[in-house]
Amino acid sequence: MEATSSSESPLLTSITKDGCTDLKGRSISRQLTGGWKASFLIIGVEVTERFAFNSIYNNLLSYLTDVMHQSSATAAKNVNVWYGVASMLPLLGAFLSDSYLGRYRTIILSSLVYLLGLICLTLSTSLTFLIPPPCDNTSFFCPRPTAFQMGFFFISLYLVALAQGGQRPALQPFGAEQFDDGDPTERKHKSSFFNWWNFGLSIGLLLAGCVIVYIQENIGWGLGFAIPTVTMAVALPVFMCGTQMYRHKMPSSPVTRILQVFVAAIRKWNVSIHSQAEQSLYVNRGHTETRKLLPTDQFKFLDKATIEIDLDREHRTNIYWRLCTVTQVEEVKLILRLLPIWVACLMYGVVYVQSPTYFTKQGTTMDRRIIGHFKIAAASMQIFITISVLVLVPVYDRIFVPLARSITRNERGITLLQRISVGLSFSVLSMIVAALTEMKRLQVAKEYGLIDTPQVTIPQSIFWLLPQYILLGIAEVFAIVGLQELFYDQMPETMKSLGTALYWSIFGVGSFLSSILISIIEEISSRGKGQSWFADNLNKAHLDYYYWLLAALSALFLCIYLIFANCFIYKKEESKVYGDQEIT
Template structure:
C-alpha cells in the first residue's frame, strides 16, 4: 500500500516538539531551517523575491546563498538601538541642553536598565506569551517608542528652543518635554528587553538539534546572526550618526522607526514557514524552584533513592528523555528526589523527578561561567568609552580635509567581525572538525576561552599604545595642551579594535550559543537574557572601578587616571588593571570549564 510504505519517511521528516502556525505537526522539508531564519536575521536567499507572494519556498540548506535584502527584525533592531545609544549623549548635551555630567548619568542609567530588561522579556516569553507573540508585541512597542522619539525631536512644543547665537545661554526644557523624551526612550528600552533574547532564541528554534545537518546549521546560525547584527551596527554608526549630527535629529530617529516597521512586515511574511516549539510540562521557573525547595525540605534525608521515579507526581513532564540516572554534580540537589518519609503525601514541592533535578543542576552550573565572564563585559565597555577618547586626541585626517569621527572608530570592531565570521564558518570550523570530529569544530567553552584570551591581548595592546601616545604627547610638549592634536596616527588604535572584534567572534558568539543550548528547553529565552546581562553587569562593574580609582587617585590632590586632560591621565594603567583582571578571570574560567557537563552528556547519564 502506497500510504503505509511512505509512512516511515513521513515520520522521519516530522520535527518532534514543534508545530506550525496552525498548531499542526511540522516537517523539515517545508518549515524551519535557513528559509525561516532568513526572515529573522534579514539575510535573504537569491530567489526569494520571485516567490515571496506565493509563500512557497524551495531552498537548499546552503547558507552561502545569502545576500542582504530587506531588513530582518535583528538587523533593524540593532540599526535602531545603536542609532540611539551611540549618539545619545550628543543629543542630551545638545538639543536638550543637559550638562555633561547629567547626560552621562542618564545615558549610563538607560544602558544599564536596557541591559537588564531582557530578563523580564525572556520570563514573559517562556512563561506566558511564547517567543513569536513577544517578538511581535515588542516590535510594535519599538515602533511606538521610536515614533515618539521622532516627535520629541521634531515638534517645537516637545523640545526646548535652541541656544542663543554665539552664547552659552540655553533655555532649560520644561518638565513635560523632558518627561516625554524619557518616556519615549524607556519605551525603546522596554521593547529591546522583549526583543533581544527572544528573536535570537526563535531563530535558533528553526533548527532541529536531533537532525545532524540541522544541528550543524544551528551552529552556523549563531555565526551569521552576529554577522547580521554587526552589519546593522556598522550602517547605524556611519549613516545615522551622520544624519543626526549634520542633517536632522528628527530624521535620525525617524529612519530607524521606518526600518523597524518594514522589518516587522518581513517577519510576519515568514509566519507560515516558522516552527513553534511546544511547551512541555509546567512553568520552567516554578519547576526549578521546586527542586531547591524540596532539596531544602529533605536535607535530613538520604541523598538518593533506588526508585526515585515511582515518587514523582504523575502529571509532571520535565524533559523528553527517560529518567533513570543522576549526574555527579551538585549531589545535594538529589535530595529533592528522595523524601525523608516515603509514606508522606507526594507533591511537587516535597519530591521531584530526577529530570527536574537535572534541569536545576543545568541552571546552577551556568553560574560559574556567567561569573567568570563578567570582566569580559568590563572589556566590552571600554570600546565605547575610553577607546573613543583616545582616538579623539590623535591625528584622524584621511585627506581632502576629512577627519574620522571618534565614535565611528567603533565600526572597526564590527568590520573585523564581518570579515572574520565567514572565514571562521567556512575554513576554521571544517579544519578543526577534521581533528576533533565535533560538528562545530571546537566545544562551546573552548570557543569562549579563545575569545577571553584574545580580549586579554586586546587590553595589553591598548595599554602599550596608550603608553606610547603619552610619550609622544610629552615629547611634543603637549602635556598641558589637551586641545592640541597629538602627532600620532589614529591607525595605531586599529590593532586593539581588530583584536577586540576577533574576541567577539569567539567569546560573544560562543556565549550566545552556550546560554541558548545549555539551559533547559523551556528556558532558552532566559538563557540568552543571562548572556546579555553579562554586559549590563560588566558596565556597572566598569563604572564602579572607575569611581573607586577616581576617588583613590585624586586623594591628596593627586592626578586622576581619568583626568579631563588625557595627556596627564593614565588610561594605560587602567588598561593594565583590566588586562590583569581578565587574565585572572580566564584562569578561573578554565578551572570551572573542566568540570562542566554539557546537556547532551547529562541526558546520556539520565538514559543509563
C-alpha cells in the same frame, strides 16, 4: 523513540521530532516549516534591531556631552547605566516569553513598543523646544536642559531599552528553534546558525557605525534617529509575513519547575541517596519530558527530590512539590553550572562597553582626517569591530570548524568553553594595547604643548586606535558567539529565552560595574589636588591607568574562568533514534 518503520506515512516521518508546533500547538511538517528560510526572516529582524539600538548607543555619549551639555564622566555613567538596564531587562522579557506569551508574540509586542520609543526619540532630537540651546562660544557657557527636555529624552531612551528587553531573549532562541534537533542535518545547521546570526547582527552594527553616526554628526541628529525608526516600521510586517512557516515551542512555567526541585530536596534533606534501591529508583523513574536528561554527580543534594518515600504516596495531590523527575532536577543543575561561568565573564562585559564610551572620547581628540578635509566620526571607529566579525565569522565557520572537527572529532571544532576562553584572552590583549596607545597619545600631546588646550586636535592619527578595535572584534567572534551558544545549548528546553537573557545580562552587569569603577576611581583620583583619571580634558586625564587596571582585572577573571570551565559538565541527554540516526 524507535526508528520509524517503512510502512509509516511519509507525512508522519516529516513531523518535527523536537516538540515544535505551529502557533496553535499543532504538529507541523519539517519540510514546510522552519529551516534557513524562516531563520533568515528572524535574522532580518535582529539586523534591524541592532541597527536601531546601535544608532543610539554608538553616539549617545557625544549627544549627551555636545547637545545635552553633560560632563564626560556624567555622560559615560549615564550611557553605562542605560546600557546596563537595557541588558538586564531581557531577564524580564525571558520570563514573559518562556512562561506566558511565547517567543513569537513577545517579538511582536516588543517591536511595537520599540517603534514607539524610536518615534519619541526622533521627536526629542528634532523639535527645537525639546533641545537645549547650544553653548555660547564666546563665554563658554552651556545652558542646562530643562527637566522636561531631559525627562522626555530619557523616557524615550528607556522605552527603547524596555522594548529590546523583550526582543533580545526571544529572537535568537526563536531563530534556533527553526532547526530540528531530531534531524542530524538540521542539528548541524543550528550550530552554524549562531555564527551567521552574528554575521547578520554585524551588518546592522556596520550600517549604524558607518551611515548613521556620519548623518548624526554632519547632517542632523533628528534624521539620524528617523532612519532606524523607518526601518523598524518596515521590518515588523516583513517578519509577520513568515508567520505560517515558523516553528514554535509552547510556553510553560520554568520558575515553578525550579522551585519544585528545591522544595522537594529541602523536604527530604535527611533522606539518604546512597542505597542501591534508591539509586535505581531516581535514575529510572518514568517521566514524560520530550528530551530526557541523564543524572550527573554534581549538586547531588538535589537528587533527593527524585526519591520516592512513603510520605509521598500519602500526599499525591501535592506530589509535584514533593517528588521530581530526574530531568527536572538536572534542569536546575544546568542553571547552577552556568552561573559560575556567568560570573567569570563579567569583566569581559566591562571591557565590551569601553568602545562606545572612552574609546570614542579618545578618538575625538585625535586627527580624524582620511582624504582631504573628510573626517571619520570618532564613534564610527567601532565599525572596525564589526568588520573584524564580518571577515572572521565566515572564516571560522567554513574553514576553521571543518579543520578542527577533523582533528578533535568535535561537532563544533572546539568546545564552547574553549572558544570562550580564546575570546576572553583577546579582550585582555585589547586592554593592554589600549593602555599603550593612550600612553602614546598623552606623550604626543605633551610634546606639542597641548596639555592645556584640549580643543586643539592632537597631531596623531585616529587609526592608532585601530588595533584595540580589531582585537575586540576578534574577541567577539570567539567569546560572544561562544557565550550565545553555550547559554542557549546548555539551558533546559523550556528556558531557552532565559538562557539568552542571562547571556545578555553579562553585559548589563558589566556596564553597571564599569559605572561603579568610574565613580570609585573618580572619587579617589581627584582627592586633594589630584587630577581625575576621567577629567574632561583628556590630555590631563589618565585613561591609560584605567585601561591597565581593566587589563589586570580581566586577566584575573580569565584565570577564574579557566578554573570554573575545567569543572564544567556538559548536559547529558538520553540517546534517541530518529530515522536511521542515533541522536544524543
